Amino acid sequence: MRLLLDTHTLLWWVLDDRRLSARARRAIETTTNTIFISAATAWEVAIKAAKGKLRLPPHAEHRIRNEMSAGGFKELAVTWDHGLAVRDLVGPHADPFDRLLIVQSRLEGLTIVTDDRAIRGYPVDVLW
Secondary structure (H helix, E strand, O other): OEEEEOHHHHHHHHOOOOOOOHHHHHHHHOOOOEEEEEHHHHHHHHHHHHOOOOOOOOOHHHHHHHHHHHHOOEEEOOOHHHHHHHHOOOOOOOOHHHHHHHHHHHHHOOEEEOOOHHHHHOOOOEEO
16 A cells, blocks of 8 residues: 655644544554555645744654654655646645645545544545
């Protein structure tokens, strides 16, 4: 399975947060699955941390990078096609980062690993 981790999913994985569902944890741990992390996730973490909307423990960015490397996670770039496809995305989700993840999931054939109920309203595969 090809999985795209939502930002909170990645953070909960790295920080071993109990809010990460058992099903999501198993899917991330399964070595036959390919795990993708969008560049939009790094952008979201950076912006929200800078604005004080996201509090991370010391050296969290370093831990995230190490965990991505150790887990063999793949970085997913944001392409021109991804950016343009957001324009045509119809639906109630207002978060620009999540809208980009939805588009990336659709265009790249990925299942989004997320607890975000609003994403379930889109024609994408969701695992939680």
